[in-house]
Amino acid sequence: MKSRQLRNQNGERTFVLVYEPGEAFQEPLVSLAQENGLGVSQFTAIGAFRKVTIGYFDRERRDYVKLPVHEQLEVLALNGNVTVGEDFIPKILAHVILGGRDGSVRGGHLFDGEVWPTLELLLNESPDHLQRKFVPEIGLALIQM
Amino acid sequence: MKSRQLRNQNGERTFVLVYEPGEAFQEPLVSLAQENGLGVSQFTAIGAFRKVTIGYFDRERRDYVKLPVHEQLEVLALNGNVTVGEDFIPKILAHVILGGRDGSVRGGHLFDGEVWPTLELLLNESPDHLQRKFVPEIGLALIQM
């Protein structure tokens, strides 16, 4: 993944990230967030995955159902945010919508994906921090305000 | 819904909105827009609904077909804008894409939804105003420029 800072105005930065064929989605983004001490950020990406794991949150089980997909799919929309966890390590939350050969669409919570040939991500930072905390009765880490 | 202003630079504000379990989508956002006198704004959200009403605009009837869905669904993408109507009251226009247990996807114009467990919305304001006006021959309120 190659990244470039497009702007920095009073601590609000915009980054563009361009992924290389075969790279994972999560790790390079977490690294960029850590190395740059990103505040709360929002990102959006388009491109394609050759392999991806999506999920659906099962209310009864208080946990995600995972759906691995081994198929070349267009990334039609990938929206997410960067916050920090209780350990102050950056947490990525992302949802994805994927397009197939016949125009059919699938999607879910994005666990991780393998990019091919590229993923173009734009990230906008705000000069503030938001923290997630695990809420046991729900089963998810929710933003604390 | 809890909100926080993340930035304010020359009248351009960014807000984060975090919805609570069971809250409606529309009303808290309209209230925030009114209380803060929001200029034209654009927002994007991810999270989940336990109940939602989507719509499709029927060209012949010049009106929406409504589709209520009583099901836990991931909010994969929720994109919209805030303008004002002829009465200068904030108008929300939003489209949503929803994900089910098996990765299947549905979507449409978003009438309203009941959040569960959360919806995380980021809103960016521009220091300008845009007004919608109802166009009878189309059947919709369109932005006037």
Added chain:
Amino acid sequence: MKSRQLRNQNGERTFVLVYEPGEAFQEPLVSLAQENGLGVSQFTAIGAFRKVTIGYFDRERRDYVKLPVHEQLEVLALNGNVTVGEDFIPKILAHVILGGRDGSVRGGHLFDGEVWPTLELLLNESPDHLQRKFVPEIGLALIQM
């Protein structure tokens, strides 16, 4: 298409574009990019098409499969970016997700579409430029960093 510049802060501009019934998606956006010498920009739109051509990138053939759709469809999400090509002419890359009468969803790479009744697009510019270059072994023009 009518456009308005909502802000200009140190060369970072935000534009709103409102399309008229029957207009094509691509051409007015390319013209706006050329006339304003847009830096790298990201946009998002909602509205509807009465006709649209989407695509899926076929890895084996190193080319897109085109899927023309002659049907009134909601534009549920339309995300894209503006860069320049090797000829320094603006290049639009956009992916789209479309909603039908029954809430069903299709999507893909967006070749072009015919708007009806409107498409509301917000574009954010960054004061930098990114260039795409055709990579023969992949079959696509990728951003050079």
